Amino acid sequence: MKDFRNKVAAITGAGSGIGRALALALAREGCHLALSDRNESGLAQTVGEVARAAPGLPVSQHCVDVADRAAVYAWAEETVRVHGRANLIFNNAGVALSSTIEGMDYDDLEWIMGINFWGVVHGTKAFLPYLKASGEGHVVNTSSIFGIFAQPGMGAYNASKYAVRGFTEALRQELDLMHCGVSATTVHPGGIKTNIAQASRVSSNLNGFLVRDAQQGREQFEKFFITSPDTAARVILQGVRHNRRRVLIGPDAYAADAMARLLPAAYQALVVRETRRTRQVGDASAPGTAAAAQRGERA
Numbered sequence: 001m002k003d004f005r006n007k008v009a010a011i012t013g014a015g016s017g018i019g020r021a022l023a024l025a026l027a028r029e030g031c032h033l034a035l036s037d038r039n040e041s042g043l044a045q046t047v048g049e050v051a052r053a054a055p056g057l058p059v060s061q062h063c064v065d066v067a068d069r070a071a072v073y074a075w076a077e078e079t080v081r082v083h084g085r086a087n088l089i090f091n092n093a094g095v096a097l098s099s100t101i102e103g104m105d106y107d108d109l110e111w112i113m114g115i116n117f118w119g120v121v122h123g124t125k126a127f128l129p130y131l132k133a134s135g136e137g138h139v140v141n142t143s144s145i146f147g148i149f150a151q152p153g154m155g156a157y158n159a160s161k162y163a164v165r166g167f168t169e170a171l172r173q174e175l176d177l178m179h180c181g182v183s184a185t186t187v188h189p190g191g192i193k194t195n196i197a198q199a200s201r202v203s204s205n206l207n208g209f210l211v212r213d214a215q216q217g218r219e220q221f222e223k224f225f226i227t228s229p230d231t232a233a234r235v236i237l238q239g240v241r242h243n244r245r246r247v248l249i250g251p252d253a254y255a256a257d258a259m260a261r262l263l264p265a266a267y268q269a270l271v272v273r274e275t276r277r278t279r280q281v282g283d284a285s286a287p288g289t290a291a292a293a294q295r296g297e298r299a
Contacts, residue, residue, distance in 0.1 A: 001087070001138050001183075002241055005030035008083040008134075010076070012066050012123055013093030015042025017194030018142070020049070021233035022090055027054040034079040034086070036064040037093070058083060066093045066119030067111075076126035085134045088240070089127040091120040091141045096201070101155045103205030109156050111201075116160035120167065128182070137182040138240050139175075141168040145190045145248070149256040150268070152275055153206055172245055185239050188257070190250030192227050227252075 001007070009026050013019035015037030023033055027050045035050075037043040040063050047061050060082045062075045079086050097112045099105075120141050131137025146154055147161030165186050172184040227250040239247035248254050259267045 001136060001243075003029075004088075004237070006032065007087040007136075008032045008034065008079070008085055009088040009090065010034040010036070010079050010086055010123075010127060011090040011092060012036050012064070012119065014046050014061075015039040016046075018189070018192060018229045018232045018236075019090070019092045020046045021229035022092065022236065023050055024053055025230070025233040025237055027057050027059075030054070030057070031088075032058040032083050034060045034062070034075070034083060036062045036066075036075055038063065038065050066091075066122060067114035069118075069122045072119070072122040073126045076123075076130060079127075080130050086127055086130040087134050087136060088138050088140065089123050089131065090236075091123040091139070093119050094142060094144075097156045097203075098153050098201070098206055099156060099203035100153060100205050100209065103203060104156060105203075108201055108203070112156050113160050113163075116157070117163045117167075120164050124167075124171065131182045132180050135181045139168070139171065139182065139184040140187060140236060140240060141184065142187045142189065143168070145188050145250075145253040145256045147186075147188055149260045151271060153209075169245070183243050185236075185244055185247055187236055187239070187247045187249065188253055189232055190227060190248075190253035190256065192229055192232050192249065194229060 004026055009022075009031050011019050011022055011026075011033065014023050014033075014035035016039070019035075019037065020042075023035055023046055027033060033050065035043060035046060037046075043061050043063065047059055050057065050059055060079065062078065064071050064075045066072055076086065093115060095112055095115050097104075097108055099108060124139055124141065128137075128139065131139065141164050143164040144157070144161040146158050147165040150158045165188075168184055168186040172186075175182050175184055232249045235249050236247055248257055259270075263270070
């Protein structure tokens with residue numbers, strides 16, 4: 001798909017971040033939009049910005065929980081009813097969870113998998129028949145660099161994003177075999193300047209193990225947010241135009257991908273070593289923990 005003009009794109013997580021940036025970038029190219037998010041106020045703000053950027057452009061908005069299969073299927077049906085067809089689905093909605101595997105609550109694990117993985121599955125399966133019927137379509141599923149490179153304390157997030165990667169790569173191969181006019185791309189962003197960290201769940205089981213407290217954990221996560229959503233959107237759309245199987249976003253994503261390729265097993269030991277070093281610095285700066293850090297004990 002080289003041209004987005006008069007195409008119809010459905011975007012999840014359109015109320016902020018990459019989803020909003022995608023909506024604005026596509027609007028400027030004359031692409032009709034079906035936007036969804038659970039955050040109604042954020043979604044309304046995106047719709048307002050789109051209206052200012054591209055007056056008169058057909059735009060529909062839907063409050064959708066991507067973890068709800070029936071809601072996603074209803075949205076897909078409504079999108080085609082309102083816009084006449086669907087050409088692109090951007091399964092972009094996502095959340096974050098920081099927790100040890102041992103201390104993780106099953107409710108938290110089901111929550112993140114419901115949005116990050118099942119949300120992608122629901123969006124893909126709900127829209128795929130309509131994309132095929134259009135004769136020219138593309139599925140764009142957002143994984144993460146954490147779908148390539150694992151981190152301690154991010155096991156659930158890693159699991160959800162690795163799952164998106166495997167699901168989408170298999171889908172791409174099946175679509176290639178079908179010659180049906182539809183393709184698929186997996187997106188692996190590095191640190192993007194969005195509100196995902198502040199909206200994330202951080203378990204108290206990380207306190208004194210990897211971080212001092214939940215807020216310090218969020219702030220530490222945000223230090224790696226170096227790429228703007230607008231840049232991410234531009235790179236994603238370029239990837240669609242070039243029909244790329246995988247899109248990496250940001251220098252950190254390229255660095256992590258290279259390390260995982262060059263040291264597919266050994267990189268884990270390097271991560272452990274670096275985590276121990278930075279954790280000791282963090283522990284030593286917290287009141288009452290310096291002596292424990294020096295003894296190599298948990299605070």
